[in-house]
Structures are given as structure tokens and as C-alpha cells.
Amino acid sequence: MKNNFLLIFICTLSLNVNAQKTQVQLAQNSVGKLQVSIANKEDVKKQLTTIGEGIKAIEVAQNDKKTKNWAETWAIKAYLSSYISLIDENESNADKYYILAGEALEKAIKLDKYQDNSGLIKASTYNINIKKQIEGNSAYQQNDFVTAFNLLKQVSDFLPKDTTLAVNVALCAQNIQSYDEALNYFKRAKENEIKNPVVFQTMASIYASKFENELAIKTLEDGLKLNPYHPFLTNDYINLLLDNERYDAAVKIIEGSIPNEKRNKLLLFLHGYLQQSQLNNNNAAELAYKKALDIDQNYFDALYQLGLVYINNANNSLKEKKNQKFISYINRSEFTLLRAHEINPNDRNTIQLLIEIYTRKNKLDKVQDLKRKLNEF
Incomplete structure (x- = not known):
């Protein structure tokens, strides 16, 4: 009688274990069916039905004393849950499975000592990061830059070669005034051969704000190598050279850029200004200002400086x-x-120069008129 009880117990135990194994196998089958469904581009409803069968089976397996300790159980749950989080149009349900996927993935990685489930774990990790990217982009659009930064940072660290991601993280960091982090992710994009001139402009601006002027100059030089004669990069580069009193370098870059930017009035103005203020070459300055005024006859700065040349x-x-x-x-x-005064009648420096000219020409009535105008400011 005793032996018969033992036999019945062993058989029952064997049936229970096999039942739990069957649940894991059912879930495995759902994974396979889902892959076929994805390949056949079936609609979301069919895919969710397939996943639902697998989720139901795996939830039974995860509550069993034996199979709950299997890495495979949690790897399957992580994969199926992460996929739901991406395709379910019900946001609250998608968010629920996103959380469950993260928890299951953590357990799967911990239990998978021999990396038997590396494929499922890798796919789950990818899906979870795509979900983070979606959530991060949504937060960015709502101006929640802290949340966007924290989420997109994780995705960029997972996909470090993605330059768009790196730039987006950097922009979030800028918006929360975390400039060191912004530089880190802009540099990541730069190291992965991004060519976008705005990246180089922004990096240079951050370096300049930190008084790291040599790094700012070097960054703009790198940008110009990839984007030769780009007008915004060129202008920033020239201005930075001028700010740091590197006039010879500024003159060279201007003279090299003008043939490719013949309609760039600012470039012509800067060329004239350097010739006038640093090289004492009034003839070259006059020519440059006139070329700028040929492009825009109402260019106040060029008119004012040309007046000074005369x-x-x-x-x-x-x-x-x-x-x-x-x-x-x-x-x-x-x-x-x-002409300059007509364009900007409130510029005090222009009025002062006209007072000086009319004093020399002994036109005292005009001198008095202009002085009264100065007193009205």
C-alpha cells in the first residue's frame, strides 16, 4: 500500500513537471508563430492574438516552483512583453507590458549564466530600447527635456553608432543646461562621422562659452573640412578668430571664401573691416564695402564704415x-x-560723425539741428 502511494505521487509529480514544460513549449511556439507573422506582415490584431497565447502560457510557467527559475521562462516573457509594448495601440496596456518586459529581462539576464537565451535577450533589449526612444521623443515634443534626456541617453548608449540619437541626446542636455553631457554626445556623433554643420557650430559655441577657445576654433576647422565654405560655419569661424585677435588667420579664411561666396555681404564687410582696422589699407577696405553695398545698398554697417574710410x-x-x-x-x-543716417536715424555715432563733417564745412545750422537731435535721445 505504501509503495502504491509513492508510485502515484511520483507519477503526479512527473505530470506536473511535464505540464509546466508544456507551458514553456507553448510559449516557445508563440514566439515562432510571431516571427512568421512578422515576416508575413500580418496585421497587429493577429500578432497580438499570437502573443496573447504565449503570454498566457508563460504566466503559468513563471508561477511554477521549477520553471520560474528557468532563464528561458523570463527570456520568452521579456520578448513577448516588449513586442506588445511596441505594437499595442492601447497606451496604458503598452506601458504595462513595457514595465513587465524590463522586469522579465532583468531576471532572464541574471539566470542565463550560459547565454542559452542570448537571442531572445538581445531581441528584448532592442525592443525595450525602441520603446524608450518612442517615449523619449514624445517627452521631447512636450518640452519635458529631463525625461527625454534620461530615456534617449540610455538608447544612445545601447546604439552608440546612431548619430541622430546622439545629437538628440545632446540637444536635450543643452535644454537642461547640462553642457558637459551635451558635448559628450555631440562628440559621439562627430566621432561617428556626422557631417551636419549645425553640430560643429553648436559644439564650438559651447566650448566658447566655457572659454575653451582653441577647442572651439579646432571644432569649426573640423566642420569646414567636411563642409568647405559653408557660410554659417565660415562666419562663426571668422568671428571666433577675430574675438581671439587672430587677424592674419581671419584674413586668409575670408580671402579664400570670397571667390565661393561672391554674394555674401557679411564676408565682404568683414574683409573690409580687417583691411581698415588691422592692415590700415583704406583702398582695399573701400572696395570691399562697395561690393557689399552692391549686394545690399541699405547695408548700414557697410555705409558707416565706408564713411569712416572717407x-x-x-x-x-x-x-x-x-x-x-x-x-x-x-x-x-x-x-x-x-545714407546711413536715413537707414538708422537713431545711431549716435553716425550723427557725431555728421556733426564733425558739418563743423569742418562750416554748416553750423546743420550742426545745431543734429546736436538737438542728440539731446532728444
Whole structure:
């Protein structure tokens, strides 16, 4: 009688174990069916039905004393749950399975000592990261940059070669004023051969704000190697060189860029300004300003600086006792600065120069009018 009880117990135990094994096998079959369904591009409803069968089986297996300790159980659950989180249009249900997928993946990795389930674990990890990317992009669109940064950072670390992801993480970091992190992810994009000039511009701007000017200059040089004569990169590079008093380098880059940017009035203006202020070459400056004004006749900065060129030439003519030239240059400066004054009537420096010109020409009524205007500001 005793032996008969033992036999019945062993048989019952064997049936229970086999039953749990069957549940895992059912779940495995669902994974296979899902792969076929995906390959055949079946609709989401069919895929969810297939996954539902597997989820039902795996939930039984995960609650069994034996199969709950199998890495395979949790790897299957992680994969099926992560796929639901991507395709289920019911957001609350998708979010629920996203959480369950993460928990199951953690257990699967812990139990899978021999990497027997590496394929399922890898696929689950990928799916979970895609879900994080979706959530991160959504948070970014809602201006929740902290959440977006935390999520997209994880995805970028999982997919470090994806330059778009790296840039998006960097932009999130910028928005939360985490500039070191922004640089880290911009650099990741740069190291993976991104060519987008905005990346180089933004990196240089961050370096400059940290007073790391050499790194800023080097970054813009790298950007220009990939985007030769790009107008925004070129302008930023020139301005940075000027800010750091590297005038010779600025002149070279300007002279090299002008043939490719003949309609770039700012480039022409900067060329004139350097010729005027650093090289004392008024003739070259005059020519550059005139070319800029050919592009935009109402370019105030070019008019103002051209007026200064004529005043300087007038002063030089006076020193050389060339009165006729002096008169010619004073008249030109008056005409040019009057045009500048018409465009920007509230610019004090232009008014001061016109007062100086009219004083020399003994037009005291105009001097008084302009002085009254200054007092009105």
C-alpha cells in the first residue's frame, strides 16, 4: 500500500513537471508563430492574438516552483512583453507590458549564466530600447527635456553608432543646461562621422562659452573640412578668430571664401573691416564695402564704415596738404553717412560723425539741428 502511494505521487509529480514544460513549449511556439507573422506582415490584431497565447502560457510557467527559475521562462516573457509594448495601440496596456518586459529581462539576464537565451535577450533589449526612444521623443515634443534626456541617453548608449540619437541626446542636455553631457554626445556623433554643420557650430559655441577657445576654433576647422565654405560655419569661424585677435588667420579664411561666396555681404564687410582696422589699407577696405553695398545698398554697417574710410582719407589728404582731395573725400563721407543716417536715424555715432563733417564745412545750422537731435535721445 505504501509503495502504491509513492508510485502515484511520483507519477503526479512527473505530470506536473511535464505540464509546466508544456507551458514553456507553448510559449516557445508563440514566439515562432510571431516571427512568421512578422515576416508575413500580418496585421497587429493577429500578432497580438499570437502573443496573447504565449503570454498566457508563460504566466503559468513563471508561477511554477521549477520553471520560474528557468532563464528561458523570463527570456520568452521579456520578448513577448516588449513586442506588445511596441505594437499595442492601447497606451496604458503598452506601458504595462513595457514595465513587465524590463522586469522579465532583468531576471532572464541574471539566470542565463550560459547565454542559452542570448537571442531572445538581445531581441528584448532592442525592443525595450525602441520603446524608450518612442517615449523619449514624445517627452521631447512636450518640452519635458529631463525625461527625454534620461530615456534617449540610455538608447544612445545601447546604439552608440546612431548619430541622430546622439545629437538628440545632446540637444536635450543643452535644454537642461547640462553642457558637459551635451558635448559628450555631440562628440559621439562627430566621432561617428556626422557631417551636419549645425553640430560643429553648436559644439564650438559651447566650448566658447566655457572659454575653451582653441577647442572651439579646432571644432569649426573640423566642420569646414567636411563642409568647405559653408557660410554659417565660415562666419562663426571668422568671428571666433577675430574675438581671439587672430587677424592674419581671419584674413586668409575670408580671402579664400570670397571667390565661393561672391554674394555674401557679411564676408565682404568683414574683409573690409580687417583691411581698415588691422592692415590700415583704406583702398582695399573701400572696395570691399562697395561690393557689399552692391549686394545690399541699405547695408548700414557697410555705409558707416565706408564713411569712416572717407574721413580717414580726408584727414590724410589734409596732412599732405592736398586740399582738393580733402574736399572730395569729405563730400563722399557726408553723402555716405547721410545714407546711413536715413537707414538708422537713431545711431549716435553716425550723427557725431555728421556733426564733425558739418563743423569742418562750416554748416553750423546743420550742426545745431543734429546736436538737438542728440539731446532728444
